[in-house]
Amino acid sequence: MKTPTIKNDIFVMLIFSAVILTMPIWMEPLGASYPDLLQKFAIFGIFAVGYNILFGLTGYLSFGHAAFLGVGSYTAVWSFKLLTMNILPAIIFSVLLSGLFAMLIGFITLRRSGIYFSILTLAFAQMFYNLAYSVLTPITNGETGLQLARNDPRVIDRLFSEAGEGLPSTDFFGLAMSGYSGFYVCAVILIITFFISQRIFHSPFGIKLRAIKSNQTRMKYTGYNTRPYLLTAFVISGMYAGLAGGLMAATDPLAGAERMQWTASGEVVLMTILGGVGTLIGPMLGVGIIKYFENIFSALNEQALHQAYAFMPDWLANIMVAITSPFVGEGWHLTLGALFVLIVVFLPGGIMEGINMIKKRFSKKTPEPHSDSLKKKVAPETGK
């Protein structure tokens, strides 16, 4: 329960940055080092890290954060269409606009807490989703989704060059947003946002948010106006979601309303809970695991299963395929559901709780005399 010192925080930041930036290397043996997937890791990482600032610290379970993801995506694509293919203005507008929406929605929904808050946020997100398909079609381009076109104005780009043949692609001052360079841009942004989240977690502001989660009644009678605290956390997490949405559009310049569906809101809740609510690293782990297994399981089909069970006698292989095939391919969500149930039942604190339990067990299992004898063994060597 000790608040980590600044030294400790810097150490964690360095490790985190190193792990993220070397992902293309250590993901190689896992078969997940191709840029598309790595970009997804980083982008959903930003989404989950931001979501955790609201859900993890204040305990307010929002079921509508995908709305901000959608706002971010549409904003970014409009920026590509009207201004420039450079992603910088796009993500700035995404963050600002989603922050504005978060402020409006938060202002209304934060009047209630618990299940009522969750339902209100869900209602808003569904409203956005349906509006995108109906009234707002001129802005969202309805079911087709908002796409780039060759004859878009792109005012800023036109100042420097003529429109080329074919569709232009997004870039960050010349750095292409596709492939590995796209991943590195996303990764650096992830590291920055993770740093901000770490600062919030270990600041007086963060501890007050935790106190609201722990006992809001006490907070009120302790002299705090809790509403602005909650609204700030809501807006910050909304901006994170908008940033993630903007980056999604930056890596693949297409915005569709399905990004705002409740399943997308649910996914970030799953990721956060799976990794560990209210822990710094937990949501990142949740993202990694869900996106990695989604990638593997959804690619499998019956044929692949038959190959995997080839070493078994035919009749057994057939039974095994029949049992496991509903869990792969399209049925990947069944696996995810089962995994989620297991985690919530056995590890309500998520994977981080599991890691902490293992840590504790190891530190307990090391008996005192053993460590003493170790010291003695080491001592003569150090003496030399």
Place this chain on the structure above:
Amino acid sequence: MSNIILEIDNVQKSFGGLKALCDLNLKIEEGKVHAIIGPNGAGKSTMLNVCIGQLAPDSGSVTFNGENMIGKAPYEINQAGISRVFQTPEIFPDLSLLQNVMIPAFAKREGAFKMNIFRSLSNETEVQDEACHILEDIGLIGQLHTHAGSLSRGDKRRLELAMCLVQHPKLLLLDEPTAGMARHDTNKTIDLLKKIKEGGMTKIIIEHDMHVVFSVADHISVLAQGTIIASGTPDEIKGNPKVQEAYLGGAHL
């Protein structure tokens, strides 16, 4: 007569047909320990709830330090200088003892809202020292980093008291600070209350334990059926036949 810090004037509060407070008048002198005693259901806790803005009275006024408190939000009333220890301890069970005490200290320093994201909690040494100082006084300094939720009931009460004391309130409301405590813990709390009495903080204490009341109170008011039936020094109250009738059932002290 010294300054009146809190004045409750003609306060009425009903819950449906039940009149919890009727024509309640009470004046609290600055720097005194004022005990409120009375049978169960007399309206003691309702009175405190009205004082801290948890309940709005049907009519009447509550004036604190010359300022009207009716219609203010609980946090504004706390910022004005009233802290309360609840009957069931209201602490932050998921945070450490140190953090539990640091949070009210921040409220006192920074007001109702401050967004200080880029300051590290571990650098707030001044607030930390202040919190440690109070925890030392209260006897919980050995458990700085334990979860408050794992404390015993008596320790939770003492922690809550520490959380109020760190704010140096002008008026401290204590709702049965020793209820459910073992005799040993009760005595510790009495010692503590006597110790903080020297600071000149005004206190209203609701208590059933007469041992506690007569050890700490300067002034006692007796509440029955939502109104004050007697008020005076401990000695006056002890000898008042009306009080013995209403509260003590005729038994002699």
